[in-house]
Each structure stands twice: as C-alpha cells, then as structure tokens.
Amino acid sequence: MRDARHGPVRVGVLGCADIALRRMLPVLAAEACVELVAVASRDADKAARTAARFGCDGARGYDALLRRDDVDAVYIPLPPALHRHWITEALGAGKHVLCEKPLSTSYDDTLELLKLARSRQLVLAENFMFPHHSQHRAVRELLQEDVVGTVQVFSSSFGVPPLDPAGFRYRPDLGGGALLDTGVYPLLAAQLYLGGELEALGATLRIDERTGVDVAGTALLSAADGTAAQVSFGFDHSYRAHYALWGTRGRLTVERAFTPPEQLRPPVRIQQQDRVTELTLAPDHQVRNSVRAFAEAVVSGPLGPAEEELTLRQARLVEDIRLKARRFSHRPGPVWNAPDRTHQR
CATH class of the missing domain: 3.40.50.720 (NAD(P)-binding Rossmann-like Domain)
Incomplete structure (x- = not known):
C-alpha cells in the first residue's frame, strides 16, 4: 500500500x-x-x-x-x-x-x-465527533479558571424523539437500543471530565415490549474520589443534549453538547452565588474536525495508550451498566413521524 x-x-x-x-x-x-x-x-x-x-x-x-x-x-x-x-x-x-x-x-x-x-x-x-468541537476546550479552560470550584457532580442527558421503527435501532440482533445509540454520549462526556475509571453504582433500562430493545435509561456513576455522575438517555424523548458541572463555587451548563449544527454559536451558562453569566462561543464543525483528526492519526501513526484506554473504559462502563440495570417494561409510544434532523448527529 x-x-x-x-x-x-x-x-x-x-x-x-x-x-x-x-x-x-x-x-x-x-x-x-x-x-x-x-x-x-x-x-x-x-x-x-x-x-x-x-x-x-x-x-x-x-x-x-x-x-x-x-x-x-x-x-x-x-x-x-x-x-x-x-x-x-x-x-x-x-x-x-x-x-x-x-x-x-x-x-x-x-x-x-x-x-x-x-x-x-x-x-x-x-x-465520536463531539469531543472535537471547540466548545468543550473552552469549557475545560473555564474549569481551569476555577469558575465552578471543585466539581462535585457531573450530570448529562441525551435524548431524541422516537425514531423510524423499521431502523436498526429497534433490532436487538443489529445492536439496537438507546444505551448504545444515545447513552454512550453522556457516558463518554462523564469520563472526559471526571477522568479515570468510573463505576456504575446503579442503572435503569426501559425495554420496549414489542421490539425488545431499551428505549430509555439512566445511570448513577462514581469516580474513584467519590465525585458523582448522573446520566440519562433515550429515543423516546423531546430533544435534549446537555451536560452540567456542579462545583463548590458554581454550576456550568452546556445546552447543545453533542450534536450542535456547524453554524451554531453554542451557549454556555455559568451560575455563581450572586451572578449568572451567559457566554456565546464560536461556531465549529465537529464532523470536519473528526475527519481531520483521523487523517492526522493515519499520517502520524497508531493511537497511543491513552486513546486506547479511554475506548476500553467506555466499553467496560457500557457493559457494567447493562449488567447492573434494573429493567422495566415499556409500552410503545406514539407512531413515529419524520424527525427534525437538526438534532441528529
């Protein structure tokens, strides 16, 4: 070659x-x-x-x-x-x-x-495209400036309206289900901000009676130092793609965390004791950035141990949630309608 x-x-x-x-x-x-x-x-x-x-x-x-x-x-x-x-x-x-x-x-x-x-x-x-968006680099810089103090809780949700019932996401044999489709986003975000191995303390999955796939779920996670992460996900929801970092001095919230359109100027909200600050960040193209990062990796050589370890921690965490989840029966909701594609990846 x-x-x-x-x-x-x-x-x-x-x-x-x-x-x-x-x-x-x-x-x-x-x-x-x-x-x-x-x-x-x-x-x-x-x-x-x-x-x-x-x-x-x-x-x-x-x-x-x-x-x-x-x-x-x-x-x-x-x-x-x-x-x-x-x-x-x-x-x-x-x-x-x-x-x-x-x-x-x-x-x-x-x-x-x-x-x-x-x-x-x-x-x-x-x-995963979202880590390549510059808004998350800006958030990390704000955290380094101590705008929220020591992070105590990370919370994140990613949900989308019901999808095409004929699609693979509703087929267990093709790896369907909300955990693998939307749940992996807040789980990865939790790992990126809290760092190290996260443990699933408990989880829920709502199983669609007709298809047998999970259409919604939640998980409570803990870092080694006891910092908590709360995540929720699904494709039986109104659209939401957010995360928040709650610390000793304030709370920082990102509202379009995972699928921002490239023309969007992402809003970030910082709430402190006597002040609320609304920031508008620069637009960015996370799909383009993801492709460029892959091409650069091909040129420079295979991924290093840190990248591999993050991928493995993600896979281990997903499996842990599957094993620990309490499962609930879920009756199918309204008939699917063609979604607004602005929320899709």
Missing part, C-alpha cells in the same frame, strides 16, 4: 447509512486531507447513485472495496452488531479504520479489535 504521508488519505466507505449520507460523505468529499475514493453497498444501484452524488467510485459489496489497492482507510457507518466483523476484515486487508460508535457491542470484542489494530500498526478510531 502507498504511504499515506505522500498525499491525502484515500478513503472508502462501507455502506450508505443515513449518518454517512448526511454528515460524513459531504465532509469526506470536500476535505483536502482525505480523498474519497469509493463507496460500497450490497445494492449496486445504490452504490452507483451515492457515488455519483459525491464524485467517487461505486463498489458492489464491502469485500470488493476492501480489495482495492487505492484505498488507505475505510469509514464504517454500519449497525453496531456488524462492526466487529467488518473492522476485522478491514484491518486484515491492511486498511486503517474510522468506525461509528460503539466500536463493538462488547468489551471483549473491543479489546480484541484494538489488539489487532496495534499488531498491524493500523489506526482504529471510534467516531
């Missing part, structure tokens, strides 16, 4: 999922650090239509794309239960991998995939 340092990273896409069509493919087609080479689908016509739309080649079948010598890396937007197989195939073909979250549906699979990538000196990255 050609050394990716000699030009833009040549990328192929396995599948024509909605997240790929709406968010990732437009960026992959426009960014100078990558070259969109081909998109694959099991449906040759769909591959051809998508390829024509984004100015690249179409490939019938994922294996056909992985056999191409002009592809350095692949982006995988498939349902979670398919990630393990196609990451393994892609790494076996010598391709770097950017995969939609979660990297796999179990801790053991995630561990084995990271080991395989490391043994082949290939980048394997989980495509």
